[in-house]
Amino acid sequence: MFDVPLNNLVPAYIKGFEPYIPSKPDQELMKLYGCDHLYRLNNNENPLGPPAASQDIIRRFWPPKSGLYPSGDSYYMRKRLAEKYSLDPDQFLFGNGANEVIAFVIKAFCQEGDNIITADKTFAVYEWVATFSGFEARLVPLKDFGFDDNGMLEGIDARTKILFVCNPNNPTGTYWNAAKLRRFLDVIGGRQIVVIDEAYCEFVENPDFPDGIKLLEEYPNLVVFRTFSKMYGLAGLRIGYLVGNMEVVDVIRRTCVVYSVNTVAQDAALAAVDDNNHVQATRDLIRLEKAYLREELELLRLQVQSGEGCFIMIKLPVSDTLAYRKFMSQGVMIRSMTGFRFPNWIRVSIGKHEAMEAFVAALKHTLSSD
Amino acid sequence: MAYFPLTMSFVEESAKAFGLGIPEVLKLRLACEEVFAYLSESDHNGNTITVEAENGVYYTGIRFLFDARNFDPHAFNLTAKISLDSEADLKQMGLIIASRSVERFYMLHDAREGLGIGLLKEKSYPEAGKQATVAVKPLANYNIVVPDSETLKLFAFHTILHYPSHLFPVDFMCPGKIVDMVASGHYHVLIASDGKGEVAGGIVWRKTSAKMIEIFGPYLFNQPPEYCMAEGLVDHFLMAVAKTDAVCLIDIFATPELPKGYFELLGSLDCFLPDDNKYQWPFYYRHHKEDLGVQVWAHPDLLPFLEAEYRRLVFARNIIPTSYAGEERPDHSVISPRFNRPQHLVSMHAIWDGTDFPDILDRHVQIFKAEGILNILFEIDLARPWQANLSPALMEQNFVPKMILPYAGMGDIVVFQHTGGIKTHV
Numbered sequence: 001m002f003d004v005p006l007n008n009l010v011p012a013y014i015k016g017f018e019p020y021i022p023s024k025p026d027q028e029l030m031k032l033y034g035c036d037h038l039y040r041l042n043n044n045e046n047p048l049g050p051p052a053a054s055q056d057i058i059r060r061f062w063p064p065k066s067g068l069y070p071s072g073d074s075y076y077m078r079k080r081l082a083e084k085y086s087l088d089p090d091q092f093l094f095g096n097g098a099n100e101v102i103a104f105v106i107k108a109f110c111q112e113g114d115n116i117i118t119a120d121k122t123f124a125v126y127e128w129v130a131t132f133s134g135f136e137a138r139l140v141p142l143k144d145f146g147f148d149d150n151g152m153l154e155g156i157d158a159r160t161k162i163l164f165v166c167n168p169n170n171p172t173g174t175y176w177n178a179a180k181l182r183r184f185l186d187v188i189g190g191r192q193i194v195v196i197d198e199a200y201c202e203f204v205e206n207p208d209f210p211d212g213i214k215l216l217e218e219y220p221n222l223v224v225f226r227t228f229s230k231m232y233g234l235a236g237l238r239i240g241y242l243v244g245n246m247e248v249v250d251v252i253r254r255t256c257v258v259y260s261v262n263t264v265a266q267d268a269a270l271a272a273v274d275d276n277n278h279v280q281a282t283r284d285l286i287r288l289e290k291a292y293l294r295e296e297l298e299l300l301r302l303q304v305q306s307g308e309g310c311f312i313m314i315k316l317p318v319s320d321t322l323a324y325r326k327f328m329s330q331g332v333m334i335r336s337m338t339g340f341r342f343p344n345w346i347r348v349s350i351g352k353h354e355a356m357e358a359f360v361a362a363l364k365h366t367l368s369s370d
Numbered sequence: 371m372a373y374f375p376l377t378m379s380f381v382e383e384s385a386k387a388f389g390l391g392i393p394e395v396l397k398l399r400l401a402c403e404e405v406f407a408y409l410s411e412s413d414h415n416g417n418t419i420t421v422e423a424e425n426g427v428y429y430t431g432i433r434f435l436f437d438a439r440n441f442d443p444h445a446f447n448l449t450a451k452i453s454l455d456s457e458a459d460l461k462q463m464g465l466i467i468a469s470r471s472v473e474r475f476y477m478l479h480d481a482r483e484g485l486g487i488g489l490l491k492e493k494s495y496p497e498a499g500k501q502a503t504v505a506v507k508p509l510a511n512y513n514i515v516v517p518d519s520e521t522l523k524l525f526a527f528h529t530i531l532h533y534p535s536h537l538f539p540v541d542f543m544c545p546g547k548i549v550d551m552v553a554s555g556h557y558h559v560l561i562a563s564d565g566k567g568e569v570a571g572g573i574v575w576r577k578t579s580a581k582m583i584e585i586f587g588p589y590l591f592n593q594p595p596e597y598c599m600a601e602g603l604v605d606h607f608l609m610a611v612a613k614t615d616a617v618c619l620i621d622i623f624a625t626p627e628l629p630k631g632y633f634e635l636l637g638s639l640d641c642f643l644p645d646d647n648k649y650q651w652p653f654y655y656r657h658h659k660e661d662l663g664v665q666v667w668a669h670p671d672l673l674p675f676l677e678a679e680y681r682r683l684v685f686a687r688n689i690i691p692t693s694y695a696g697e698e699r700p701d702h703s704v705i706s707p708r709f710n711r712p713q714h715l716v717s718m719h720a721i722w723d724g725t726d727f728p729d730i731l732d733r734h735v736q737i738f739k740a741e742g743i744l745n746i747l748f749e750i751d752l753a754r755p756w757q758a759n760l761s762p763a764l765m766e767q768n769f770v771p772k773m774i775l776p777y778a779g780m781g782d783i784v785v786f787q788h789t790g791g792i793k794t795h796v
Contacts (some may be wrong), residue, residue, distance in 0.1 A: 032663035318632075320654065325661050328684075339613065341608075343632065344632060
């Protein structure tokens with residue numbers, strides 16, 4: 001057997017990189033923590049699941065179709081979205097979840113010595129992909145839990161290629177309104193690519209929330225990310241997309257992995273895209289349960305960061321990771337936030353009422369047993 | 371032995387190039403001479419011995435990698451004695467000399483790298499005197515930053531001035547050494563400063579295993595609690611390590627200023643003092659990531675303790691019972707002690723399994739008692755079944771399981787404390 005000379009083969013930026021280890025399957029976790037049920041409130045999944053039409057597609061999937069490759073570039077999805085937003089189908093690129101399209105953009109524009117700019121406490125994948133690709137990720141501290149536009153602008157230098165803004169931000173729920181986003185794009189003046197990640201945009205009902213897609217014509221350096229994982233409940237099928245100016249997308253397409261979105265995901269997303277009832281029902285449930293949770297948290301006098309999106313952040317008087325274990329032992333899975341650089345904060349996804357009650361009970365028990 | 375002069379020249383020139391003083395170079399050379407001679411004489415099959423030199427900034431490390439089926443490491447025990455009448459014993463004398471000539475040695479027994487012996491010789495540094503200094507003023511406005519080397523020395527100096535010696539690493543007694551240890555990556559430090567030369571506090575950490583970070587402090591110099599400097603230091607430290615591969619953090623030398631809400635109490639050890647008093651020595655812990663649960667090995671004798679502690683600490687563990695079943699074991703075990711003189715403490719762990727473990731353990735305890743060491747600990751790593759199997763031998767010799775340190779080794783570590791001295795000192 002050969003000894004692989006890993007020391008010589010592995011680049012330095014990979015050696016220092018921390019692998020992301022996903023949690024074990026529910027059954028394994030329940031066995032380890034000795035509980036007979038598990039409310040998953042850690043991944044901001046839609047408590048209603050996929051829209052009815054998508055569920056029907058999944059149920060009726062014809063198994064022999066598994067033997068055939070999917071549409072390599074999600075042809076019908078692109079066509080449908082182009083109609084919906086009055087754009088060209090070639091302005092859309094699909095990926096195996098929005099995570100994959102992040103990699104497409106970074107690979108398309110960054111070369112050795114380049115950097116990207118984002119916030120220090122946001123969705124970690126922008127930073128991860130840049131770092132494990134050998135590019136610098138410049139992280140600008142949040143200001144009042146929101147992206148700091150001036151801080152990001154000050155961080156730009158000649159090697160900055162992309163600025164990532166998560167709008168609304170996961171995990172704080174803050175967002176840039178249309179005026180602020182326009183100001184930011186105006187200052188950038190097209191010199192860098194600006195990515196607006198709108199993974200949670202369908203949850204926002206405020207009229208001043210900007211629709212990135214509508215800004216594409218004015219700002220050709222803008223790239224918008226969207227996903228079917230959150231509002232459309234298709235996280236398990238992994239399907240997300242980016243949309244941008246034709247020339248920009250043409251560049252990104254060169255790094256795009258085709259065939260990475262499977263047939264069921266494409267069909268289920270196609271069935272979901274026009275289901276406004278599902279969007280409304282989800283919004284209603286999130287609004288109601290978020291209000292219930294806020295009231296309960298107010299009674300417990302805990303610091304809360306609750307903005308847009310289907311989640312709330314809570315600061316605990318105990319270690320968030322200890323809280324995670326105590327919650328798990330009571331059958332409630334939350335996200336501990338130390339890894340997001342928010343020590344002692346947890347993020348809880350909004351679920352159905354039964355799950356929210358279980359969370360509140362587990363929280364009270366955790367605080368009283370400390 | 372044809373390569374002896376070449377090897378020694380390599381060792382000596384490397385140590386000089388890496389900054390060791392002449393007395394240290396000579397001691398390292400002596401240790402390497404003994405190890406190389408021992409390995410050369412033990413191997414008659416012409417196998418390769420690889421010699422590597424490492425510049426650790428504050429130390430020079432020499433590592434011997436070799437392939438020897440019958441390597442007997444018992445001379446590395448502190449308790450090893452030789453008889454001048456025995457030829458086999460005389461052969462071991464070189465290894466005894468080697469282990470006593472360096473600050474640290476370790477043994478490697480790894481599927482990828484094979485067998486190895488590592489020797490580490492440190493540079494010598496001047497100790498800081500406790501000369502009078504101007505008191506640090508309370509700083510309402512401060513920044514938390516990585517210090518430069520001069521500020522770092524000032525921080526070390528204030529730490530030894532403001533805190534008892536059992537609350538900071540002994541390395542702090544030599545501020546120049548701390549500068550080199552930070553440069554080598556052995557320690558990391560953040561300080562609270564006004565940016566004009568005033569150092570008001572700080573926090574220190576280091577990686578102690580693949581998964582664990584050990585914290586020291588936080589240290590505050592004349593700072594009132596309302597400035598929340600301790601919380602600020604802990605917050606900044608946690609953000610600095612948030613995306614590293616560490617799984618957990620432990621503070622076993624926590625100052626009274628440690629903000630307890632960030633940590634959980636793993637448990638306490640009885641710490642005995644020479645004046646017949648004792649105090650509770652708390653171990654503070656913080657999991658760094660969401661605990662995904664792991665499997666641990668445990669001898670059945672240890673099961674009741676483990677089950678109760680894992681339940682109390684809410685740790686998800688799949689405990690697999692293990693015990694000896696007549697399989698072949700080496701003759702000689704090796705125990706490595708780590709001393710903490712300010713706390714009159716020694717902590718041991720086994721680095722080599724052998725059938726003579728109970729005897730070697732007993733001899734270590736006798737030596738420590740004779741030296742007046744009041745606190746004797748033994749750590750076993752539950753990721754290694756052979757270590758889990760040492761539990762009955764430990765319990766038979768009055769070692770009691772006291773605490774679990776999750777992920778502190780390859781897996782969870784169980785700390786046993788020797789109770790033999792309790793009657794004398796309570």
